[in-house]
Each structure stands twice: as structure tokens, then as C-alpha cells.
Amino acid sequence: MSEGAHLRQTEAGQPDASHKAILYLEDLNVSFDGFKAINNLTLYIDSGELRCIIGPNGAGKTTMMDIITGKTRPNSGQAWFGQTVDLLKLSEPEIANAGIGRKFQKPTVFESHSVAENLELAMHGNKSVWYSLRARLSGEQHALIDETLHTIGLTDHYHQQAGALSHGQKQWLEIGMLLVQKPYLLLVDEPVAGMTHQEMERTAELLTSLAGKHSVVVVEHDMDFVRSIANKVTVLHQGSVLAEGTMDEVQNDQRVIEVYLGE
Amino acid sequence: MFITRILQNDRGGQIMLAVLALVLVLVPVLNLLVPEGSFLHMPTYLVTLLGKYLTYALLAVAVDLVWGYLGILSLGHGAFFALGGYAMGMYLMRQIGDRGVYGNPELPDFMVFLSWKELPWFWQGFDMFWFAMLMVLLVPGLLAFVFGWLAFRSRVTGVYLSIITQALTYALMLAFFRNEMGFGGNNGLTDFKDILGFSLQADGTRVTLFVLSGLALAGGYLLCRYIINSKLGRVVVAIRDAESRTRFVGYRVEHYKVWVFTVSAMLAGIAGALYVPQVGIINPGEFSPLNSIEIVIWVAIGGRATLYGAVLGAILVNYAKTVFTGLMPESWIFMLGALFVLVTLYLPQGLAGLVKNLKENRWLQNFSRRAQA
Ligand SMILES: Nc1ncnc2c1ncn2[C@@H]1O[C@H](COP(=O)(O)OP(=O)(O)OP(=O)(O)O)[C@@H](O)[C@H]1O
Numbered sequence: 001m002s003e004g005a006h007l008r009q010t011e012a013g014q015p016d017a018s019h020k021a022i023l024y025l026e027d028l029n030v031s032f033d034g035f036k037a038i039n040n041l042t043l044y045i046d047s048g049e050l051r052c053i054i055g056p057n058g059a060g061k062t063t064m065m066d067i068i069t070g071k072t073r074p075n076s077g078q079a080w081f082g083q084t085v086d087l088l089k090l091s092e093p094e095i096a097n098a099g100i101g102r103k104f105q106k107p108t109v110f111e112s113h114s115v116a117e118n119l120e121l122a123m124h125g126n127k128s129v130w131y132s133l134r135a136r137l138s139g140e141q142h143a144l145i146d147e148t149l150h151t152i153g154l155t156d157h158y159h160q161q162a163g164a165l166s167h168g169q170k171q172w173l174e175i176g177m178l179l180v181q182k183p184y185l186l187l188v189d190e191p192v193a194g195m196t197h198q199e200m201e202r203t204a205e206l207l208t209s210l211a212g213k214h215s216v217v218v219v220e221h222d223m224d225f226v227r228s229i230a231n232k233v234t235v236l237h238q239g240s241v242l243a244e245g246t247m248d249e250v251q252n253d254q255r256v257i258e259v260y261l262g263e
Numbered sequence: 264m265f266i267t268r269i270l271q272n273d274r275g276g277q278i279m280l281a282v283l284a285l286v287l288v289l290v291p292v293l294n295l296l297v298p299e300g301s302f303l304h305m306p307t308y309l310v311t312l313l314g315k316y317l318t319y320a321l322l323a324v325a326v327d328l329v330w331g332y333l334g335i336l337s338l339g340h341g342a343f344f345a346l347g348g349y350a351m352g353m354y355l356m357r358q359i360g361d362r363g364v365y366g367n368p369e370l371p372d373f374m375v376f377l378s379w380k381e382l383p384w385f386w387q388g389f390d391m392f393w394f395a396m397l398m399v400l401l402v403p404g405l406l407a408f409v410f411g412w413l414a415f416r417s418r419v420t421g422v423y424l425s426i427i428t429q430a431l432t433y434a435l436m437l438a439f440f441r442n443e444m445g446f447g448g449n450n451g452l453t454d455f456k457d458i459l460g461f462s463l464q465a466d467g468t469r470v471t472l473f474v475l476s477g478l479a480l481a482g483g484y485l486l487c488r489y490i491i492n493s494k495l496g497r498v499v500v501a502i503r504d505a506e507s508r509t510r511f512v513g514y515r516v517e518h519y520k521v522w523v524f525t526v527s528a529m530l531a532g533i534a535g536a537l538y539v540p541q542v543g544i545i546n547p548g549e550f551s552p553l554n555s556i557e558i559v560i561w562v563a564i565g566g567r568a569t570l571y572g573a574v575l576g577a578i579l580v581n582y583a584k585t586v587f588t589g590l591m592p593e594s595w596i597f598m599l600g601a602l603f604v605l606v607t608l609y610l611p612q613g614l615a616g617l618v619k620n621l622k623e624n625r626w627l628q629n630f631s632r633r634a635q636a
């Protein structure tokens with residue numbers, strides 16, 4: 001099967017970002033029952049970049065992530081991961097194993113598993129059925145879990161059932177799951193919703209520290225948060241790019257002001 | 264060593280298997296060693312009845328694996344049970360040899376009656392025990408694999424999946440009712456004489472089949488527990504709780520579903536194969552959609568996603584069925600329905616959940632009493 005061949009190819013190494021960009025979205029269109037959620041969207045993300053995406057409710061930010069991760073198929077357009085991986089030909093797990101990780105807008109963790117088990121499940125590695133039957137955590141993997149729990153501040157909740165965590169803690173756990181997945185590209189949808197100011201600062205720190213080694217795309221409504229992490233911001237409106245630039249440039253853009261005030 | 268590790272955190276399973284071990288020793292002694300006149304003697308029909316319950320319990324464990332842990336409500340597991348049963352029945356038919364009514368050494372009676380001249384190709388090989396046992400595993404396994412591959416790959420889930428599993432067993436029932444299918448039509452396969460040369464009427468054979476059913480139940484239980492304890496088991500529960508999330512962390516959900524569904528179907532096939540020589544008949548009625556629904560009710564009453572709850576539910580409900588169909592044969596189906604409704608309303612976690620709650624409450628009471636003192 002050609003699908004499988006794709007997977008093996010991309011698992012073998014990093015995505016080919018030799019032309020600087022790691023993610024290419026070109027002329028994407030998605031419509032739901034005639035309503036155009038994504039409208040001729042073209043967007044490039046550079047390797048190692050931290051990009052913030054803002055836009056009013058319903059602008060298509062989550063739908064864009066759905067396309068990248070294989071959940072929604074576009075009606076037309078292109079989506080490439082590096083030079084060689086055609087995302088539109090891969091299934092969700094194949095895309096995940098190719099190195100694209102995602103944190104969802106509504107935090108979704110595995111509720112009846114413990115915090116540590118959530119990380120075990122998300123961890124990068126062989127995910128085939130027969131392998132899972134015999135899999136045991138190696139010392140290295142245990143260390144990665146401990147280290148990640150430390151990073152996300154959930155060390156004391158190692159054995160706790162994930163369903164019993166607070167909203168903010170679930171957000172953190174999901175970020176942790178993203179980290180152990182060791183993706184090249186992280187898609188982070190509204191990471192700080194429901195977090196305290198302090199937690200927000202820690203998240204900002206974490207995301208900025210990830211950039212460079214990884215490419216990170218953050219969707220967020222909280223403008224202070226965006227300002228604190230972004231160097232480049234993309235504004236999405238009615239399914240296409242309205243403006244792109246630094247936070248200051250974007251905030252002074254007349255069209256952007258209209259879109260936000262016009263609401 | 265290995266077994267204690269599997270059962271480490273499974274109190275219910277430890278108790279269930281300990282009781283099972285006791286029964287497996289006691290019943291043969293009471294039947295074979297205690298003289299017939301003694302009031303401690305256990306009559307052979309009772310041994311066989313218990314053996315039948317044990318095969319039902321194994322079937323319930325198989326259903327709990329897919330329903331309780333993977334979240335697939337299969338309303339067609341009776342089909343896998345029946346197919347395992349037919350594979351065993353075909354072996355037992357071939358064993359009859361020329362002792363049938365028509366005395367044909369090659370053809371079973373019903374084929375002679377249909378004036379068939381030779382054995383159909385799919386009956387070849389069933390005179391060999393090993394081959395028949397292989398088919399007990401392969402036929403249900405293969406059907407589950409193909410069915411699962413088609414259904415799970417096109418992402419059929421929930422009620423729709425339940426309905427097509429129900430349709431599967433219904434279609435098989437209609438097919439097996441037809442004489443031309445070559446499985447004895449509505450009479451099915453019966454009048455068995457012996458298995459591996461041992462008479463099916465002999466006490467020793469009956470007791471052996473009973474013990475084998477118990478061992479199969481124990482083995483099936485341990486296998487399922489081993490699967491659940493592994494990382495595969497954790498992925499399976501993740502699929503049940505958040506299927507699409509599981510995909511996004513890189514698991515091919517349909518592969519996992521097919522795998523577990525197939526394993527479960529093979530266990531159901533083994534249960535069916537042990538059931539048939541004990542009850543002495545297999546007919547298309549075993550494919551009846553109602554049977555598959557009953558299995559699900561046993562599991563619900565016993566308690567989903569515990570495995571031992573399935574065992575408990577299967578044995579208790581079938582014991583009740585034996586008692587009540589003796590007293591009021593027509594009313595059983597209504598009683599079963601009422602029981603199911605009551606359990607769903609008041610005991611959503613079944614009997615296993617009730618036991619757990621009682622224990623926790625008692626513990627809480629003790630605790631508060633001590634705190635007051
Ligand atoms: N599966 C779907 N079926 C129909 N309409 C959908 C579907 N998914 C999204 N939409 C619509 O597409 C539009 C874009 O939705 P999307 O979730 O991408 O917005 P968003 O930018 O993420 O908004 P928010 O900031 O509120 O999260 C919305 O109008 C939404 O109602």
C-alpha cells in the first residue's frame with residue numbers, strides 16, 4: 001500500500017524543510033453545506049518558527065488545524081509537510097507519526113487513564129498492535145515521563161485519573177502529551193483558556209523555549225498572551241488570511257481593526 | 264508466577280478463579296468418586312448443566328472484552344459461538360460413521376436423506392480432530408476479521424455497528440436454516456455418539472468436558488486480563504473513551520479494533536465448541552438475534568469492563584433461566600427484560616459494581632465509627 005510507504009519514509013527522518021518552510025498550505029477551500037469555512041487560504045510556516053494565529057470566532061482557525069491533521073479533507077488546495085509529505089494523502093495516525101502533534105481547543109485527555117498513562121500513550125515510538133501487546137516502558141521512557149511531568153507541573157499527580165484534573169491541569173497534560181510525542185510541528189489551539197495568570201506565563205515560557213528546535217503554531221484569543229510570545233502574527237478572517245506581520249503592524253492595520261470592532 | 268502477575272490488581276478475578284478451581288476439583292469427586300446412593304453424589308446431568316454455564320461464561324468474557332473495554336456493542340457474538348459449535352458438530356457427525364440410521368460410513372444421515380451422493384468439499388477434513396479444532400478457531404476468527412476490517416475501516420460505529428452485527432447473525436441463521444447449505448437445515452447436527460473414541464454418554468467424558476470448559480474459561484479469562492493489562496489494553500480503553508484523540512496521537516484505531524474483535528470471536532468459537540458436545544445438538548437457533556442480545560444482558564447484569572462480572576452475570580442469569588423456565592416457561596423472556604431494565608436503571612455498573620459499592624460503604628461506616636470513638 002502506498003499509504004504505508006509514505007509513513008515509513010517520513011518516520012525515518014525529519015521532514016524535508018530544505019526550502020525553509022515546513023508547512024505549505026496553498027489555495028485551500030473547505031465548505032460545510034455551502035458555507036465556506038476556509039476560503040482560498042494560503043499560509044506558510046517556516047522551520048523553527050513560532051507563529052501566532054488570531055481571528056474572530058468562526059474565522060476558520062480550528063478548521064485549518066483539522067485540515068493539517070487529516071480530520072477534515074479540503075474541497076480543493078494543497079497541504080504539504082516539508083517538501084515531500086502530502087498531508088492530504090495521509091490518515092490521522094500517519095500524520096501524527098510523520099511528526100505533527102496537536103493540542104485541541106477543548107482539552108481532550110484520556111479520562112479513565114492516569115496522568116502518567118496519558119503520557120505513555122502519547123509517547124513517540126512504535127504504535128502497532130502486536131508491539132503494544134508486549135511493550136514495556138524502558139528506563140529512558142520512564143525518565144521522559146518524569147521529566148515531562150516536572151515540566152508541566154503534574155509530578156504530584158502521577159497516578160491520578162486524568163478525568164479528575166482541573167481544566168487548567170488538563171490543558172497542561174495535553175501540552176505534556178504533545179511534548180512526549182516529539183513532533184517537528186506543534187499545533188496548539190487555545191492553550192491558555194482557563195489558566196491563571198501565572199500558569200499563562202509558564203505556558204508562554206514553555207512555548208517560546210520549544211521554538212527553534214520545533215515549529216509551533218499557536219491559535220489564541222488572549223491578546224496579551226499573543227503579544228508576549230509572538231514575533232509574527234497571522235490574522236484569519238472568514239477563512240482566509242487578512243493580515244500578517246508583527247503584533248504592532250497587525251494591530252494598526254485598518255482592516256484588522258474593522259474586523260475586530262465590527263463584531 | 265506469570266499468573267499471579269496477571270491477576271495482581273484484580274481482586275474479583277482472583278476470587279472468581281479460586282472458586283472455579285475449587286469447583287473443578289469438587290464436581291468430579293462428587294460425581295465420580297461419591298457412590299450414587301449417597302446424598303452427596305452429584306448427578307451427571309447437573310455436571311453437564313454446570314459445564315454449559317461455564318461455556319456461557321467464557322462467551323460473556325469474550326463479549327465483555329469488546330463491549331466493556333473497546334466500547335463496541337456487538338449484538339452478533341452468538342454467531343461466532345454458533346460457528347465454533349458447528350465446527351465441533353461436524354467433527355462429531357463424522358465420528359458417527361456407519362452407526363447412523365442409514366448406515367452410510369461417509370455421509371451423515373441428513374445428507375443421505377437429501378439423496379446426496381458425496382460429501383461436500385467444506386465437510387472434508389472434519390473427520391480429523393485437529394483439523395476440526397483448527398476450524399473452531401479459524402472460522403469465527405476469519406469471519407470477525409473480514410467483517411471487522413470492512414466495518415471499522417469505513418468507521419462504522421455506535422448503533423449502526425450494533426445493527427449490522429445483529430444483521431450478520433440473522434443472515435447466518437437464515438442461511439443455516441436452508442437444507443441446501445449442507446449443515447442439516449433446521450434440525451442442525453445431533454445424535455452424536457462419541458468424541459475421540461470416548462462415548463458422550465459416559466460419566467467420565469461428561470466430567471472431562473466439564474473440566475475442559477472450566478479450564479477454557481480460566482485460560483480465556485487470563486488471556487483477556489493479560490491483554491487489558493498490556494499497553495495494547497490501555498490503547499483499547501483510550502479508543503473507547505476518545506477514539507479520534509487516539510488517532511491523533513498516532514494509533515491506527517481500526518487495526519486495534521479488528522485485532523480485539525477477532526480475538527474475542529475466537530474465544531466465542533471455543534466456547535461454542537465446548538458447548539455442543541455437552542448439550543448434544545447444534546442448530547440454526549443458536550444464530551438467533553435474541554441469543555446475542557441475551558449475552559449482552561448477562562454482561563450488563565454482571566458489570567461491564569470487569570471481566571469477572573461477565574462470568575458472574577452469565578452464570579447467575581442462566582441459573583435463573585434454568586429455574587424459571589422450569590416453573591413458568593413463557594414468562595422467562597419478560598423477566599429477563601425486566602431484569603435488564605432494572606439493572607440499567609439502578610445498577611449501571613452491574614453486580615460487580617454493587618459489590619464494590621457495598622465494600623466501600625462498609626469501609627466508610629467503619630471509618631466514621633472509628634473516627635467518632
Ligand atoms: N463540522 C462542521 N460542520 C459545519 N460547520 C462547521 C464544522 N466545523 C466548523 N464549522 C463552521 O466553520 C466555521 C469555522 O469554524 P472554526 O471552528 O474553524 O472557527 P475558529 O476560528 O476556530 O473559531 P473559535 O475561535 O470560535 O474557535 C464556523 O462558522 C463553524 O460553525
Ligand SMILES: [Mg+2]
Nearest residue numbers: 061062063105
Ligand atoms: Mg477554534
